[in-house]
Amino acid sequence: MSIQTDVTVIEPVTTPRRARGQRVRSVRSQNVAKRAVFYLFMAVATCIVLYPAAWMLMSSFKPSDQIVGNVSLIPDPFTLANYAKALTGIAGVSFWTFFTNSLILATLSVLGSCSRRPWRPTPSRAAGSPGARCGSRS
Known part of the structure; x- marks a missing residue:
């Protein structure tokens, strides 16, 4: 077969x-x-x-x-006359006075926004982690 x-x-x-x-x-x-x-x-x-x-x-x-x-x-x-004119100031007030006032206002605004709510570290936002910042909300 x-x-x-x-x-x-x-x-x-x-x-x-x-x-x-x-x-x-x-x-x-x-x-x-x-x-x-x-x-x-x-x-x-x-x-x-x-x-x-x-x-x-x-x-x-x-x-x-x-x-x-x-x-x-x-x-x-x-x-460069416009820059010289800006540094002398407007109406007798110098550029540096305006700059100082702006710096004080910006600093106080940042400090105010950070102290608006006490910062509390949570387990996910422990100190030193990228999420730990002032004014953060959980």
């Missing part, structure tokens, strides 16, 4: 390498295009956001009569 065995070999189904490679390249090129558009948008948005700060800084170097009238960022006669 003879035993006959039929073995069927099943070949795996594969897509041609060429088609698979083209698909990967098209996905990569789409990702590169999306990134380029995103970075271009972010660069334009950054310029729009930072322009007022740049205009304010550059206007501080213009003479007083050109701050509003001259829309150019680059000051035509570059001058």
Whole structure:
């Protein structure tokens, strides 16, 4: 008696390498295009956001009569007179008086917010842990 065995070999189904490679390249090129558009948008948005700060800084170097009238960022006669005028003060009060008053007010505000509620360390907020800070609430 003879035993006959039929073995069927099943070949795996594969897509041609060429088609698979083209698909990967098209996905990569789409990702590169999306990134380029995103970075271009972010660069334009950054310029729009930072322009007022740049205009304010550059206007501080213009003479007083050109701050509003001259829309150019680059000051035509570059001058430091505005800074000298600011340090001498307004109405006889010096810059350093304003600075000292602001420093005292800021210090008292911080101390007031820390002493508003006594700080109690809890097991999750023990001293020295990142969550241990003044005015924290449990």
